[in-house]
Amino acid sequence: MFHHKFSVLGRQWKQEPINERDALMLQQKHTLPSLLSEIILRRKIQVEEATDYLEPTIKRTLKNPSLLKDMDKAVDRVLKAIKAREKILVYADYDVDGATSSALIRKYFKEIGIDTGLYIPDRIEEGYGANSEAMQSIKDQKYDLVIMCDCGTTSFEPLEHAKKIRLDVIILDHHTTETTLPECVALVNPHRLDQDASTKSDFSLLCAAGVAFCFLAALNRTRKQQNHEVIPNLINYLDLVALGTVCDVMPLKGINRAIVAQGLKLMQGQKNIGLSALMKISGVNDKPSSYHLGFFLGPRINAGGRVGKADMGSKLLTTDNPLTAQRLAEQLHHFNEERKTIETIMLEQAYLKIDSEKLYNDPVIIVSGNDWHPGVIGIAASRIKEKYNKPTIVIAFDGVEGKGSGRSVPGVDLGPSMHDAVHKNILLKGGGHAMAVGLSINKEKLDDFRAFLIDRFAEDVKTYQPISKVDGILSLSGVNIGLAKLLLQLEPFGQGNPTPKFVLENVRPAFVMPVGDGHFRVTLQDKGGNTLEAMAFRVRGTPLEAILTNTRNIIHVLGSVKYDVWHNREKASFFIDDLIAA
Numbered sequence: 353m354f355h356h357k358f359s360v361l362g363r364q365w366k367q368e369p370i371n372e373r374d375a376l377m378l379q380q381k382h383t384l385p386s387l388l389s390e391i392i393l394r395r396k397i398q399v400e401e402a403t404d405y406l407e408p409t410i411k412r413t414l415k416n417p418s419l420l421k422d423m424d425k426a427v428d429r430v431l432k433a434i435k436a437r438e439k440i441l442v443y444a445d446y447d448v449d450g451a452t453s454s455a456l457i458r459k460y461f462k463e464i465g466i467d468t469g470l471y472i473p474d475r476i477e478e479g480y481g482a483n484s485e486a487m488q489s490i491k492d493q494k495y496d497l498v499i500m501c502d503c504g505t506t507s508f509e510p511l512e513h514a515k516k517i518r519l520d521v522i523i524l525d526h527h528t529t530e531t532t533l534p535e536c537v538a539l540v541n542p543h544r545l546d547q548d549a550s551t552k553s554d555f556s557l558l559c560a561a562g563v564a565f566c567f568l569a570a571l572n573r574t575r576k577q578q579n580h581e582v583i584p585n586l587i588n589y590l591d592l593v594a595l596g597t598v599c600d601v602m603p604l605k606g607i608n609r610a611i612v613a614q615g616l617k618l619m620q621g622q623k624n625i626g627l628s629a630l631m632k633i634s635g636v637n638d639k640p641s642s643y644h645l646g647f648f649l650g651p652r653i654n655a656g657g658r659v660g661k662a663d664m665g666s667k668l669l670t671t672d673n674p675l676t677a678q679r680l681a682e683q684l685h686h687f688n689e690e691r692k693t694i695e696t697i698m699l700e701q702a703y704l705k706i707d708s709e710k711l712y713n714d715p716v717i718i719v720s721g722n723d724w725h726p727g728v729i730g731i732a733a734s735r736i737k738e739k740y741n742k743p744t745i746v747i748a749f750d751g752v753e754g755k756g757s758g759r760s761v762p763g764v765d766l767g768p769s770m771h772d773a774v775h776k777n778i779l780l781k782g783g784g785h786a787m788a789v790g791l792s793i794n795k796e797k798l799d800d801f802r803a804f805l806i807d808r809f810a811e812d813v814k815t816y817q818p819i820s821k822v823d824g825i826l827s828l829s830g831v832n833i834g835l836a837k838l839l840l841q842l843e844p845f846g847q848g849n850p851t852p853k854f855v856l857e858n859v860r861p862a863f864v865m866p867v868g869d870g871h872f873r874v875t876l877q878d879k880g881g882n883t884l885e886a887m888a889f890r891v892r893g894t895p896l897e898a899i900l901t902n903t904r905n906i907i908h909v910l911g912s913v914k915y916d917v918w919h920n921r922e923k924a925s926f927f928i929d930d931l932i933a934a
Contacts, residue, residue, distance in 0.1 A: 359820070359930045360895045362741055365855065365910060367822040374399050382406060388841060391823050391852050406841065408610035410587070415607075417566035417573075419551040426522045426538035427570050429497065431578075434466060438496035441469035444666060445480065445502040445560070446657030448650045451665035452596035453501035453524065453564040456589050458670050460568050463584045464575075469495060470670075472662040476726050479755060479781070480790050482507035487514045496520065502560030503527070504534065505543075506771075506783050511535045524563045527783060528767045540567060557603050557848075561596025562611065565589065590615040591624055592669060598642045599650035601787070603848025612642055612844045626668035629677035633685045637917075642844040655687035658727030659694065695728045699735055702746065706736070715813035716766075716805040717744040720756075720798065724748035730757035730788070737761065739894075741818045743809065749795055753780070758789040764812050769805065778804055820910055820930060823852040828859065828876060828884040836915035836924035856884070856909040856926075858934050861900050866892070872900055874928065876909065886911065888928040899931050906934040 358364060370393040377399050378389035397405045404412060417423050433440055440461065444454035454470060461468045473479065473486060481503040487510050490498060497520045504511065504523035511534040514521050521536040529543050540563055541547075542555035555566070568586055576583050594615020597608050604612055619640050622628035627649070631640065634648040656664030660683065668680040702719045711717050717740060724732075729746040737744040737759045743766060745758035760766045766789045770782030773791075778800050782791035793801060826835075831854075845851040862877035870892035876884045886909070891897050899905050910930040916923050 357932050359910070359932045360899060361818075361930050363818045363820045363930060365820050365822050365930075365932065367824075368394055370394060378402055384841075385838065387824060388838065391842060394821065394823060395849055404606070405609065408613045410590075410607070410610050410614060413607040413610045414566075414569065415551065415554040417570040419548070420540050420542060420555055420563075420566060421544050421547050422538035422540050423567065423570050426524070426540055426567060427574050429520065429522060429537045430499075430571060431574065433497045434464075436496075439469070439494055440466065440497045440499065441471055441490055441493075441495045443471045443473075443482065443486070443490070443498050443500045443503070446472050446475050446662040446665075447502070448599035448653045448665065449560045449596045450502040451653050451656075451669060452592040452599075453560040454666045455669035456561060456564045456568065456592050457499055457501065457524075458666075459589065459592075460571075460584055462670070464580075464582045469493070470663055470666060471498075472657070472666060474662050475657050476755075479792060480783075482510035482514075484510045484513040486510070487519060488517065491517045491519045497522070499524065501525070501564055504536070505529050505539065505541055506534070508532075508534045524560060524567055526558055526560050526563055528771070528785060530771060554607070557605060557608050559596050559600040559602045561593045561600075562602070562608065565593045565611070587614065588618065588623060591618040591627060594619070594642075595627070595645050595649060595653075598645040598844075598846055599654075601646075601847045604642070604844055604846040605848045609844065609849065612645075612846070616640055616642070616645075616844060624669065625674055626671050626677045626680065629674070629681035630668060630684065633681045642846045646846065651691075652681075652684045652688045655684050655691045658687070659691050659725065660684065660687035691728055691731075694725045695731055695735075698724050698728060698732050702732060702736060703739075706740075712740050712742070714802070714806055715742065715809045716758075716764075716802075717742050718747065718798070718802050718805065719744070720747035720749055720754060722749050726750075726755045729755070730759070730790075733757050733759040741816075742813060745789070745791070745805075747791075747793065747798070752795050754793050754795060754798075756791040756793060758784070758791070760787045760789075761813075761816055761818070763816055764809055769808050773801060773804055776804070820853060821850070822855055822910065824854050826854045826856055826913075828856060828878050828882045831856075831884055831913055831924055831926050833915070833922050833924050836913050837922075839913060840915055851912045851914075853910055853912055853929065856911070858906055859884075859909060860906050861903055864901050864903070872897075874900055876926075884926060886926040886928050891928075896928075896931055899933070900928075908932040908934055 370390050375389045442454045442457050444450035458468050500523045505525045505527045515535045523539040525541045533539055594612040602608050636644045636648050653665035671677050705719055726748045729748050733744045733746040743760040743764050745756050747754040747756035758766050765786040767784050767786050770789045773779040774782045778797050780792040784790055859876040859878050861874050863875035865873045867873050870890050872888045874886045911926050911928045914925045916925050
């Protein structure tokens with residue numbers, strides 16, 4: 353058995369016990385097979401929450417958006433701007449959440465007959481969030497109101513400047529707040545420290561696209577009460593909200609689960625011309641899943657902000673012109689290929705540095721390089737974190753100043769430490785979430801920053817043990833179409849509702865063939881001679897490669913079962929994640 357052993361990737365596999373009485377209640381109430389009821393309970397879904405989990409709807413899960421602080425102020429200011437025919441500009445972050453939230457706002461205004469401007473700061477030249485130069489430029493173009501999406505919560509100086517030049521700003525954000533708030537007309541953010549605790553949990557899982565959707569729901573409601581003729585159907589925007597939610601790695605619980613479930617259905621109709629063009633060039637079929645959003649569509653939209661032009665993603669998602677959509681989708685696809693090449697080179701250099709300087713011994717890995725591309729440091733941090741199971745910050749220096757991006761592990765909250773490092777004059781800028789942060793730093797402060805994080809997180813990381821949760825043990829013949837179709841009832845999968853993981857015990861890799869870029873196609877065989885085709889992605893150069901390529905090894909395999917249609921034929925695929933020597 354695999355219990356009490358460590359895997360090849362240094363993880364423990366655990367199958368959590370469940371309450372058998374609750375499992376039986378779930379089976380009877382929702383007519384579920386025992387396997388599904390057990391998986392649901394292992395997701396910490398209570399019996400009384402199962403209806404919202406199995407049949408997620410916006411109507412049941414979306415609370416009154418006016419419960420969010422400053423929501424009504426934001427709506428009133430926008431209505432005033434519309435009535436006075438003021439010029440409105442949408443300012444957003446350069447990632448997928450910024451692209452989707454800004455596209456949401458602009459599509460809504462377009463539908464009610466109002467043109468809006470767009471400003472997405474350049475990742476390299478301007479960095480994250482607002483800046484005073486941008487605020488001045490926007491004012492010089494005669495704009496009266498700025499709606500900021502996915503940024504602005506900690507933009508104190510730029511928003512002071514905006515107030516000074518009489519440029520009104522509304523913020524729709526979800527990033528960690530500080531004890532003080534910036535100068536603005538309204539700041540709608542579920543994470544405000546003064547947000548009512550009784551309602552905070554209803555909105556705290558939203559990304560910026562989710563907050564923007566709530567804002568449009570509040571605006572729509574008021575316009576309906578005022579008997580306006582054009583009242584957009586917000587359900588038609590859920591494809592964008594779903595894309596932002598998945599790509600910002602938000603937990604797929606409550607309202608988020610409903611958003612993604614409904615958004616994926618909407619995507620099948622391909623009503624959004626830009627999204628449809630991107631799906632086509634990404635090879636996404638007419639039944640997209642959250643996996644396609646996170647691994648096919650999201651990276652291409654992000655590529656605009658990373659190595660192309662920052663506003664390309666938002667423009668693609670907003671356009672109604674098929675030719676423009678086709679051109680932008682092709683450009684984003686090209687930039688994504690370029691991003692992959694840059695990322696590969698950077699990772700090779702980073703791994704050499706980590707190993708030679710033994711940086712993997714630190715509780716938080718900080719690795720830096722000169723002339724690394726700032727657009728891909730976040731992806732590099734994710735890859736390094738996955739390899740070493742430690743929080744990782746990657747910094748790209750251009751002369752004396754560097755831009756950094758960090759990714760954390762469960763239980764290690766990097767977000768507040770960035771704010772503290774700014775207050776201690778270690779960082780020039782810093783902020784983010786528990787699991788993802790961004791920063792700017794002077795090279796002379798790098799050692800201070802490393803010492804600060806070592807002191808802060810030494811105990812947290814020491815007690816951290818990476819765990820892979822197991823949902824069941826299968827025979828090779830148990831991986832079949834019936835199981836794959838059954839698991840579809842639990843979609844959408846993602847953060848907070850992970851793809852179910854199963855163990856195949858005492859099998860051997862009877863045949864192994866390299867395919868693509870570092871992947872392997874593996875034929876697994878049990879003692880009875882039964883076989884199963886499986887795929888292992890990105891394993892070349894990892895500890896998994898040596899074990900998979902030795903056909904004499906008897907192993908336990910952890911992985912997932914996926915339903916697929918290939919040339920009009922249904923199939924069940926098994927994807928290998930990890931191994932334990934039997």
